Amino acid sequence: MTFDDLQQQWQDSNESAAQPLVDADVLLRTCRRTEKFKSKIFRRDFFEIAAAIFVIIMFGKDFFTFSSWMAKTGAFICVCGASFVIYKLQRGRKVHGESRLDLSVLEYCRMEIERVQNQIELLRTIASWYLAPLFVGVNLVFAGLSQSLLDTVVYFITVLLLYWGIYALNQRAVTKQFVPLYEELLSLQKELNEPNNGEPAANT
Amino acid sequence: MDQKATDSAFLELLERNNPRWFGIARAYARDADRDDLLQEILLQEWKSLPKFSEQSHIDTWAYRVALNTALAWDRSAKNRHRRLPQETADVSQLTVQQNSPQQETKILDEFLQSLSKVDRAVLLVHLDGLTNVEAAEITGLTEGAYRVRLHRLKKKFQKTHCDQGADS
Incomplete structure (x- = not known):
C-alpha cells in the first residue's frame, strides 16, 4: 500500500462502514441528545439567574424593612452585588457567545483560546466580583441585626470558611480544567502557525 | 430556516x-x-x-x-481519560505483508492515531478528497502550508510503510 492508495482505501472503508448508520435509531438518539442539551443549558441559565434574582428580591425587600443602618447597607450591597453578577455573566456570554464550530480550525482555535481566557479571568477574579460584595453584604446584615458580638464573630467565621471553600473550588477548576485546556489550545494554534522553512510541498 | x-x-x-x-x-x-x-x-x-x-x-x-x-x-x-494514545502505536511494526482490506484499514487507523491533531486533520482532509482550496478553508492554513504538511506526512508514511523509501 502506498500513500496514494490511502485515499481510495479510506473512502471505500468509510462508505461501507457508515451506510448502516443512516438509520432512524441514530437520528432518534441524536434528537434526544439535542433536547437534553437544550434543557441542560436552560437549567444552567435558569438557576444562575434565579439565584441572583432571589438575592435581589429578598435583600431588596429587607432594605426597606431593616431599621439598622448597618443591615440596610448590607442589604444594599447584596442587591448591588447580585445585580453585578447577572451583568457580568450575561456580558461574558454575549461577548464570547457560543462556540462557532463552522470556522476554520485555526480560527476556531483562536476563538476558543479567547473563551477559555475569559473563563480563567472570571474564575481567578471571582473573589472580587462575586464573593467579596456578597460576603461584605451578608456580614453587615447579620452584624446589624445581631445582638451578640459572639454570634456575629461565629457567623463571620462560618461565612468566611464557606466562601473560602467556594473560592478554592473555583481556583482548583482553573488549575485542573481550564489551564490545561488553554495550554492545549495554545499548542494546537502554535502547531497550525508553524513555519514551513522552505520545505517541499505535496503535488495534489 | x-x-x-x-x-x-x-x-x-x-x-x-x-x-x-x-x-x-x-x-x-x-x-x-x-x-x-x-x-x-x-x-x-x-x-x-x-x-x-x-x-x-x-x-x-x-x-x-x-x-x-x-x-x-x-x-x-x-x-x-479515553482519548487516543498518540504516538503509542509503533507504526513501523505494521508491515504490509498481506494487502487485505482489513489489514490496510488497520494500518491506516494506526497511522492516523500516531499523528498530532493538526496532522491528523490535514491527512483527513486529503483522504476525503477535498481540494487544496477547501483544505485551506477548513484548516485555516494557507494552501502552501497545507501542501508542505501533506508532503511531510507522505514522507513519514513512506518511511514507515513502504519499501521504496521516501520520495521528494
Missing part, C-alpha cells in the same frame, strides 16, 4: 456526508467511543445548520463543523 426546512436540509446533508463524518469520528475516537463522537457530530451539525450563511459550499462548511466538533470532543475533560 424553519424547523421543517432545517430537518430536511439536515437529512440531505447527512446522506451526502455520513461517510466523511464517520471518517472523522474514526480518526478522533477509539472504537468504543466512535458512536458517541458521531452522535456529537450529528448533534452539532443539526444545531449549527440554521447558522449556515452560504458563504462557502455547505459540504465544506459541514466538514469544518464536524472537524471542530471532533477536536473539541477530544479536548473535553470528560473524554480526556
Whole structure:
C-alpha cells in the first residue's frame, strides 16, 4: 500500500462502514441528545439567574424593612452585588457567545483560546466580583441585626470558611480544567502557525 | 430556516456526508467511543445548520463543523481519560505483508492515531478528497502550508510503510 492508495482505501472503508448508520435509531438518539442539551443549558441559565434574582428580591425587600443602618447597607450591597453578577455573566456570554464550530480550525482555535481566557479571568477574579460584595453584604446584615458580638464573630467565621471553600473550588477548576485546556489550545494554534522553512510541498 | 426546512436540509446533508463524518469520528475516537463522537457530530451539525450563511459550499462548511466538533470532543475533560494514545502505536511494526482490506484499514487507523491533531486533520482532509482550496478553508492554513504538511506526512508514511523509501 502506498500513500496514494490511502485515499481510495479510506473512502471505500468509510462508505461501507457508515451506510448502516443512516438509520432512524441514530437520528432518534441524536434528537434526544439535542433536547437534553437544550434543557441542560436552560437549567444552567435558569438557576444562575434565579439565584441572583432571589438575592435581589429578598435583600431588596429587607432594605426597606431593616431599621439598622448597618443591615440596610448590607442589604444594599447584596442587591448591588447580585445585580453585578447577572451583568457580568450575561456580558461574558454575549461577548464570547457560543462556540462557532463552522470556522476554520485555526480560527476556531483562536476563538476558543479567547473563551477559555475569559473563563480563567472570571474564575481567578471571582473573589472580587462575586464573593467579596456578597460576603461584605451578608456580614453587615447579620452584624446589624445581631445582638451578640459572639454570634456575629461565629457567623463571620462560618461565612468566611464557606466562601473560602467556594473560592478554592473555583481556583482548583482553573488549575485542573481550564489551564490545561488553554495550554492545549495554545499548542494546537502554535502547531497550525508553524513555519514551513522552505520545505517541499505535496503535488495534489 | 424553519424547523421543517432545517430537518430536511439536515437529512440531505447527512446522506451526502455520513461517510466523511464517520471518517472523522474514526480518526478522533477509539472504537468504543466512535458512536458517541458521531452522535456529537450529528448533534452539532443539526444545531449549527440554521447558522449556515452560504458563504462557502455547505459540504465544506459541514466538514469544518464536524472537524471542530471532533477536536473539541477530544479536548473535553470528560473524554480526556479515553482519548487516543498518540504516538503509542509503533507504526513501523505494521508491515504490509498481506494487502487485505482489513489489514490496510488497520494500518491506516494506526497511522492516523500516531499523528498530532493538526496532522491528523490535514491527512483527513486529503483522504476525503477535498481540494487544496477547501483544505485551506477548513484548516485555516494557507494552501502552501497545507501542501508542505501533506508532503511531510507522505514522507513519514513512506518511511514507515513502504519499501521504496521516501520520495521528494
